[in-house]
Amino acid sequence: MDVSTLVAQAREGRPRAVARLISLVEGASPQLREVMSTLAPLTGNAYVVGLTGSPGVGKSTTTSALVTAYRKRGKRVGVLAVDPSSPFSGGALLGDRVRMSEHASDPGVYIRSMATRGHLGGLAWAAPQAIRVLDAAGCEVILVETVGVGQSEVEIAAQADTSVVLLAPGMGDGIQAAKAGILEIGDVYVVNKADRDGADATARELNHMLGLGESRGPGDWRPPIVKTVAARAEGVDEVVEALEKHHAWMEEHDVLTARRRRRAAQEVENIALTALRARIGDLHGDRRLDSLADGVLGGTLDPYTAADELVAGLTAQDEA
Numbered sequence: 001m002d003v004s005t006l007v008a009q010a011r012e013g014r015p016r017a018v019a020r021l022i023s024l025v026e027g028a029s030p031q032l033r034e035v036m037s038t039l040a041p042l043t044g045n046a047y048v049v050g051l052t053g054s055p056g057v058g059k060s061t062t063t064s065a066l067v068t069a070y071r072k073r074g075k076r077v078g079v080l081a082v083d084p085s086s087p088f089s090g091g092a093l094l095g096d097r098v099r100m101s102e103h104a105s106d107p108g109v110y111i112r113s114m115a116t117r118g119h120l121g122g123l124a125w126a127a128p129q130a131i132r133v134l135d136a137a138g139c140e141v142i143l144v145e146t147v148g149v150g151q152s153e154v155e156i157a158a159q160a161d162t163s164v165v166l167l168a169p170g171m172g173d174g175i176q177a178a179k180a181g182i183l184e185i186g187d188v189y190v191v192n193k194a195d196r197d198g199a200d201a202t203a204r205e206l207n208h209m210l211g212l213g214e215s216r217g218p219g220d221w222r223p224p225i226v227k228t229v230a231a232r233a234e235g236v237d238e239v240v241e242a243l244e245k246h247h248a249w250m251e252e253h254d255v256l257t258a259r260r261r262r263r264a265a266q267e268v269e270n271i272a273l274t275a276l277r278a279r280i281g282d283l284h285g286d287r288r289l290d291s292l293a294d295g296v297l298g299g300t301l302d303p304y305t306a307a308d309e310l311v312a313g314l315t316a317q318d319e320a
Contacts, residue, residue: 003034010137011042013076018110018137025129026114036129042136044260046078047247050160052146052185057168058192062230062239063145064100067109069233069240070141078139079111080130082147110134128159128267157185158266161259162246164239166190167206169198183209186223188242194227194235203227221249279314288313 001020009017024035049066051059063079070077079100103109114130127144134142146156157163165186183189183206191203203225216222224242228235250256292310295301301309 003031003038007035007038007042007136010133013107013138015107015110018133019112021133021137022112022114022126022130025133026126028126032129036132039132039136043132044135046131046135046139046142048131048135048142048144048159048161049243050144050146050156050163051166052156052163053166053168057166058230059145059166060100062166062190062192062228062236063143064102065228065230065233065236066143066239067100067103069236071103071106071108073240075140076108076138077110078134078137078142079109079145080127080134080142081111081113081145082127083113110137110139128263128270131159158263161250161256162187162243164188164190164243166192167202168193169196169202187221187246188239189223189225190235190239191225191227192230195229195232199227219253221246221255276314280310 006017006021010021021035021039023029024031029035051063051066053059060081063081067077067079081100100111103111112130114127131142131144144156144160163185165183165188167189168191189206189210191199191206193199206225210223210225224245226235226238226242228239230236247256250259289310292301292306296303296306
């Protein structure tokens with residue numbers, strides 16, 4: 001099936017067409033450039049919400065509860081659930097769609113599990129392009145659930161309009177919160193499993209750590225802390241309300257456009273770097289690279305000058 005037909009069917013809400021487009025993206029198909037070119041005029045309308053946190057805090061359960069809440073508001077919802085890669089098949093190991101099976105028959109919801117395939121940062125390499133597919137397919141809200149992350153997997157902050165960081169009682173003390181890098185990226189913080197002992201203490205510690213962060217001026221966004229029991233849908237409406245307030249604040253202060261511009265710039269940069277790495281990889285065994293390596297080994301060249309000559313050679317080749 002040609003790309004234009006797939007895109008037209010995806011716009012009609014046909015899940016198989018959406019699935020096929022995302023598969024083309026994940027597989028780095030030769031048709032990928034045509035897919036992205038066709039989708040470009042149709043994107044830029046969806047509100048992208050990223051959910052991240054340590055394993056066991058309830059990301060999938062919270063995501064499912066948010067889907068229910070947004071569907072009650074009449075929104076079409078897309079979900080990208082990013083999972084670790086299987087060391088055997090390379091596919092998504094956990095398959096978080098199982099936890100969202102209640103939405104499987106809803107035509108207004110599209111759920112896709114994606115494998116990281118070794119990509120660090122908590123997301124899959126193809127996540128930005130998959131978000132574009134869901135955006136063009138008419139999803140008004142796209143929920144991106146990262147893998148269970150530690151303290152440095154913060155890539156979701158660059159891919160989402162709003163980042164939600166989930167915590168749970170018993171997942172660490174205030175010192176852990178102080179050094180956890182993911183606590184610097186949140187626009188909304190959720191203390192899930194709030195029916196457990198220690199939930200209030202977790203919320204207090206989190207509020208204290210946020211207070212120690214960079215100073216905020218009048219009118220700046222102050223990340224709220226919402227307590228939830230996602231398994232019973234308690235507090236989920238408050239999370240949606242916090243998301244809507246952040247969305248409105250970003251539009252009012254021109255933050256939303258700035259974030260999306262940075263996201264687009266990073267996407268372009270990553271694609272260009274990937275293409276450049278591939279070209280440099282093709283030079284292994286090439287006389288030019290061997291000659292430069294000999295110069296570094298013999299002390300007639302330093303590695304930085306050699307790298308400059310390599311890049312200059314690639315540029316001259318393009319111009320020729």
